[in-house]
Amino acid sequence: MADTDDDTSGARFRPEVPAPSHTFPLKGCGGLDWGMQSRLARIFRPATSRTVMLAIDHGYFQGPTTGLERVDLSIVPLLPFADALMTTRGMVRSTVPPASRAPIVLRASGGPSILKELSDEHVAVSMEDAARINACAVAVQVFIGGEFEAQSVHNMTRLVDAGQRYGIPVLAVTAVGKELTRDARYLRLATRICAELGAHFVKTYYCAEDFDTVAAGCPVPLVMAGGKKLPELDALTMAYRAVQEGAAGVDMGRNIFQSDHPEAMIRAVAAVVHESVKPHAAYEKFMVPKAQAQD
Numbered sequence: 001m002a003d004t005d006d007d008t009s010g011a012r013f014r015p016e017v018p019a020p021s022h023t024f025p026l027k028g029c030g031g032l033d034w035g036m037q038s039r040l041a042r043i044f045r046p047a048t049s050r051t052v053m054l055a056i057d058h059g060y061f062q063g064p065t066t067g068l069e070r071v072d073l074s075i076v077p078l079l080p081f082a083d084a085l086m087t088t089r090g091m092v093r094s095t096v097p098p099a100s101r102a103p104i105v106l107r108a109s110g111g112p113s114i115l116k117e118l119s120d121e122h123v124a125v126s127m128e129d130a131a132r133i134n135a136c137a138v139a140v141q142v143f144i145g146g147e148f149e150a151q152s153v154h155n156m157t158r159l160v161d162a163g164q165r166y167g168i169p170v171l172a173v174t175a176v177g178k179e180l181t182r183d184a185r186y187l188r189l190a191t192r193i194c195a196e197l198g199a200h201f202v203k204t205y206y207c208a209e210d211f212d213t214v215a216a217g218c219p220v221p222l223v224m225a226g227g228k229k230l231p232e233l234d235a236l237t238m239a240y241r242a243v244q245e246g247a248a249g250v251d252m253g254r255n256i257f258q259s260d261h262p263e264a265m266i267r268a269v270a271a272v273v274h275e276s277v278k279p280h281a282a283y284e285k286f287m288v289p290k291a292q293a294q295d
């Protein structure tokens with residue numbers, strides 16, 4: 001029954017208390033629609049505006065990668081420690097428990113396998129399906145300098161247009177071909193092109209020199225890509241430097257799931273990213289006890 005006799009008093013409106021005007025803290029994202037900001041706030045922890053994304057999308061072009069043979073066994077137990085899971089719709093529907101709280105960043109480009117020219121990708125997921133999956137973002141590979149550079153940029157801009165309609169952010173992943181150098185000059189070029197053409201956040205590699213200029217030149221949040229497996233301390237050092245030099249977090253795969261102690265490693269990465277714990281301290285706290293327990 002309707003509250004026709006509701007008699008709310010004037011005092012309850014608290015006219016003396018001004019309504020808050022919310023600002024959105026993520027770099028370059030203040031003007032986005034509420035749905036976009038809400039999804040980004042699920043990926044980037046509001047307390048730190050940083051993220052530890054766990055990347056397990058490798059199978060979309062290279063099949064069952066070491067550490068991902070059984071995602072149900074190796075990755076699902078890590079989900080409580082990840083701020084977001086970057087994966088494919090096939091893996092989501094087959095293996096990721098719907099009750100998992102980890103936001104999904106959905107791989108939305110693909111086509112060629114490792115046996116072919118990798119830059120020849122196309123859009124591989126509709127935004128409608130991404131919405132059906134409840135994705136918090138979609139990810140697309142952009143091959144600046146690659147053979148199919150313009151096609152991959154066009155994949156991204158099509159996804160950005162669709163994402164704007166649905167309120168789903170787009171993560172541009174800058175893919176560096178074998179023949180290109182991952183130096184600051186190249187990374188500034190690639191990340192800036194992605195942001196200028198509408199990517200809501202960008203994933204790129206770390207470079208030892210001038211990474212701060214890459215982060216500063218990218219007007220939207222930049223997350224550091226992990227790359228090939230390194231010794232844990234080196235990977236933690238790289239993550240530490242990246243966030244100290246302006247990255248809004250990391251999106252790491254092999255350096256987590258190919259570790260002998262993936263849970264300890266993702267917790268160590270989170271300490272480095274969210275608490276600015278120094279790499280040695282994070283290593284000592286999380287990795288050493290695990291290794292000793294094994295002896």
Ligand code: R5P
Pocket residue numbers: 055056057058059086173175225226227228251252253254255
């Ligand atoms: C390719 O570039 C993809 O984004 C990867 O499949 C994945 O995200 C790479 O993760 P990582 O290099 O940290 O293993």
